[in-house]
Amino acid sequence: MNVPLSHVLAVAALLFAIGGICATARRSIIMILVGVEFMLTAACIAFVGGALAWGNLDGQAAAIIVMGVAAAEAAVGLALLVHGRRGGGTAEADDYNRLGGRP
């Protein structure tokens, strides 16, 4: 293997940070879901890189599980978004703030 594990981890960390910033800084639910996908992908890369470095298939299995989780998350998240829009809501995450109580 030509690429050392530290580089793989660095890319994963960078991707995770980009996803985190995207998820926190953006207001739109779509963009938040995109940020979450970024972070899940970064985790996948870290798992796959670990599996390659140590010759252990557990990491690849975990990557497949993460893909499944990501697909399910995207499906549920988008379904919730569609439901919210139908109920007269918006695509802005900050409009769904009833947990904070009525100020």
Place this chain on the structure above:
Amino acid sequence: MTTTIALMLLFPLAGAVFQAAFGSRLGRRASGLAAAAAVAGALAAALAAVSGLGVAPRHVGFGQWFAFDGLSVAFSVLYDRVAGLMAVMVTFVALLIHLYSTVYMRHDKAYARYFCYLNLFVFFMLVIALADDLVFLFMGWEGVGFCSFALIGFWHEKLANVDAGRKAFLMTRVGDLGYVAALALLVAAFGHASASELAARAGTLSPGMATAVALLFVFAAFGKSAQLPLSSWLPDAMAGPTPVSALIHAATMVTAGVYLLMRLEPLLAVAPAAGATASLVGAATALYGAVCALGQRDVKRILAYSTISQVGYMFLAAGCGDVSGAFFHLQAHAFFKSLLFMCAGIMIQACREEHDIFRMGRDLRRRMPGLFVLFACGAAALAALPPTSGYFSKGRTLADALAHPGPAFQIAFVLGVVAAFVTALYVFRMVFVAFFAEPDQPARPDHDPAIARMQRPLWPLAFLALVYGFANTPGFMHIKPFLDAYLAGTATPIPPEVEAAELFVASLDAFLALAGLGLAWALYRPARRPAAAADGWLTAGLGLDALYRRSLAGPYCRLAAFLWRGVDEDVLNGGVSAAAAGVSGLSAALRRLGSGRVSASLTALFGAAAAMLLWLALRLA
């Protein structure tokens, strides 16, 4: 003996409780009669108790009050001839004043409260007269102070009356500090404080201790008896109903200070400095009161200043150690001054609540000749015209001062003599202006027949004011002095020097009284159409009130304002408010974190994760 004394005390107490419970349901007339009956019962008991009393004092105990840590206080009574006569005098004057009050308060709606306090006052005053244990006496002392406070502010709808009551209460409390301090010293020395014990063991006290205790008691007496420097509450105390002024602020309560000194005469005997202080201050107060009375227009305030002045004479005699002389003047004063006060009450009601003597005039005399005769009897005794009671009793106090060696007593004698002249002057100024002058704006007369009925209880007092002096005539008249003979063995006998001085003093006193009468006629006779001078220093009591207001009340108010506005509101309230505002601001900041916004939650989550990872990384490194 025990039963009669207990009855004497219980009659007015039961009367007060009865008035409080049933007085207002009973109706005005029955309530007043019940109150008078209670005092009449006390008078009967007092007469029964005193009738068979020998020279030896009787000790009567009604059980222990409380005891702890080497202090024991008992409801004990020292019943000697002074106490016996005092109790008779108090109940007798109180009975007449109760009878007068039943008519005087004929329109007042709070008659039950009035008679309740009046009966309660008689009870506490009898406690003072009888008590042996000085703590028991202090109960009566404070009790009369409370009744005085409640009755001065009796018409409490007017704020000025309430203020006058509070002023009297506070100023007499200042004197009471002396009483409490003296009690503390005595209890520390003896374990308990009683008049008889003090009489027996006063000699065993160290001279410094005896002087300190005696001076503190004298100070307490000054407060109660409105002597300088604690005199300024008494003129304001005239805000109360006039019978109250007659009973409490002329005949009985203000003389309680003198009575205390009479009871503690053995202590004063071993502390000559205290006696000299009492005499000197008493004489100075006599002059002060007489001079201030010259500047008053309100008939009750004239009489109030005259009370201050006359009580000063009693202090003069008591400070000289002459118990029977002080007691003689106390009794004579009680008779003529309560007479004068009740006459003043009739004058005020007859002129429709007009207090100003410059608006009464000769119409009053023509309408109510009986009232004029009564008032003249009292005035003659107060001005010490021979041979009224005031002439003999005041002469005795002056003779005491003259016969006593020491510069303090000589100064006191001179002050007393000048005061005697001024007394005659202000008394006849009052008589001539109130009963002879033709005022420009006379008060409207009130022809209610009930007003004339109020004169009836005053005739015995007028009789006593005129002839009571013969109970204790000076030696040169060669009539047996009954009071001195009766009190011989109870009180210290008068020294021969006093008897030697009496002839000189009697002639001087008669001359001064007649000179005062003549000068008053020259200045205030109706032909001169006397007009009231503008209010000045004399009206304001030589500025004593203003001095206290400026030097004591003013700084106190400023300190209180500083403590209120500066310390309490700014520092304490400000601190609490700032703490509350800080917590509230912190909560507002925290509330923003929990706003339910996804981005905030996520930021917090990432921040926490980053911090944890950083911490782990640093630990591993």
